[in-house]
Amino acid sequence: MVYVTSYRCFRCGRKHKPNEIERLPIPRCECGSALDAEYDYKSIQRVILRDDFMRAKPAHWKYWAFMPVKDLSRIITMGEGNTPLLENKRLGKGERLLIKYEAANPTGSFKDRGSSLEITKALESGKCKVALASTGNMGASVAAYAAYAGLECRVYIPDIVGKEKITQIKAYGAGIIDVEGDYSAAIKQAEEYVASHTESFLTGDYTWRSEGTKTVGFEIADQLYWRVPDHIVVPVGNGTLIWSISEAFRELVLVGITDKIPGITGVQVENCAPVVHAWENDLNEIIPVRNPDTVATAIACGDPTYGLAALKAIRDSGGEALRVSDKEALDARDKLARNGIFVEPSGAVAYAGIMKKELSGTVVCLATGHGLKDMYGLM
Numbered sequence: 475m476v477y478v479t480s481y482r483c484f485r486c487g488r489k490h491k492p493n494e495i496e497r498l499p500i501p502r503c504e505c506g507s508a509l510d511a512e513y514d515y516k517s518i519q520r521v522i523l524r525d526d527f528m529r530a531k532p533a534h535w536k537y538w539a540f541m542p543v544k545d546l547s548r549i550i551t552m553g554e555g556n557t558p559l560l561e562n563k564r565l566g567k568g569e570r571l572l573i574k575y576e577a578a579n580p581t582g583s584f585k586d587r588g589s590s591l592e593i594t595k596a597l598e599s600g601k602c603k604v605a606l607a608s609t610g611n612m613g614a615s616v617a618a619y620a621a622y623a624g625l626e627c628r629v630y631i632p633d634i635v636g637k638e639k640i641t642q643i644k645a646y647g648a649g650i651i652d653v654e655g656d657y658s659a660a661i662k663q664a665e666e667y668v669a670s671h672t673e674s675f676l677t678g679d680y681t682w683r684s685e686g687t688k689t690v691g692f693e694i695a696d697q698l699y700w701r702v703p704d705h706i707v708v709p710v711g712n713g714t715l716i717w718s719i720s721e722a723f724r725e726l727v728l729v730g731i732t733d734k735i736p737g738i739t740g741v742q743v744e745n746c747a748p749v750v751h752a753w754e755n756d757l758n759e760i761i762p763v764r765n766p767d768t769v770a771t772a773i774a775c776g777d778p779t780y781g782l783a784a785l786k787a788i789r790d791s792g793g794e795a796l797r798v799s800d801k802e803a804l805d806a807r808d809k810l811a812r813n814g815i816f817v818e819p820s821g822a823v824a825y826a827g828i829m830k831k832e833l834s835g836t837v838v839c840l841a842t843g844h845g846l847k848d849m850y851g852l853m
């Protein structure tokens with residue numbers, strides 16, 4: 475029951491067979507770019523009993539057919555997904571604003587969706603250890619899922635990560651390696667480690683994570699009774715989240731469940747806005763930002779792995795790219811909290827974008843990480 479047919483490179487377009495990619499220590503194209511999984515959508519369409527599927531309660535693994543998993547009886551799940559879509563009229567300006575509260579996942583961020591699939595893949599490939607680079611939330615998430623599955627975990631942490639997140643990672647028993655330098659430097663070290671330690675499985679912003687993260691998009695459509703919102707507004711760090719959401723909507727069209735793609739707007743902070751810069755200047759490359767300095771540490775990715783994919787998601791959907799200041803992100807965080815919705819600064823960046831912009835119709839705002847994870851300026 476695996477419907478994945480190939481992995482296509484974002485940059486050079488080369489198609490790879492699934493078994494070629496599954497046995498690579500670092501799952502990406504020879505040209506260095508990230509890969510996008512393609513599926514046999516006709517078969518998925520036949521297999522998903524349309525009525526049952528449409529009516530079943532939203533949940534991460536409800537959408538299993540859109541994930542490259544070999545044996546459904548061996549998935550690692552901790553109840554990720556099925557997060558609320560909150561409507562609080564005081565937060566909007568006339569549009570219908572819905573907040574997708576991803577803080578409600580087991581470790582407090584949407585990263586759990588990707589981790590659930592990654593750790594399932596790590597076990598599938600017979601590995602007993604995992605390693606990754608993280609700005610905090612992914613580290614906590616992978617550490618939790620690895621611990622749950624009985625795997626060892628090593629997390630490479632750049633110098634920008636806050637104390638609370640490091641504490642959470644340690645609580646799950648993962649090993650922490652402090653990296654001198656930024657997130658890109660941490661990624662390089664994690665990849666080098668896995669390349670020379672074959673018992674380890676590399677997790678992070680690669681194919682498995684982006685495929686698992688698509689369920690945010692499936693759920694949004696599902697929670698709207700399979701109607702597509704007009705806009706979805708997403709914070710952009712490494713770009714996986716925004717790319718995965720756009721893929722989810724593209725795939726729903728391919729299997730005939732929906733008939734359009736929402737406008738997808740990406741929001742970054744001023745001090746780390748390489749995707750916004752490329753969008754504003756109509757570039758087809760991402761110019762890296764070195765050592766980004768921002769309160770939105772979870773999106774301080776100066777050289778985003780899925781940067782080109784994020785750009786494509788925005789362009790193909792007719793969306794836009796916006797930048798907000800650190801202060802606007804913190805003001806947005808405070809406003810959400812005073813209306814009962816507590817997120818960390820990065821989790822408020824999409825809402826900060828919405829406060830600056832006029833969007834009409836049904837607008838879904840991604841609130842990505844729990845407020846308790848980073849209480850910058852509140853204590």
Ligand SMILES: *Cc1c(COP(=O)(O)O)cnc(C)c1O
Binds near residue numbers: 585713818842844
């Ligand atoms: C990871 C993360 C993001 C950004 O997601 P990307 O997939 O890296 O673009 C945004 N907010 C929070 C809280 C995160 O943990």
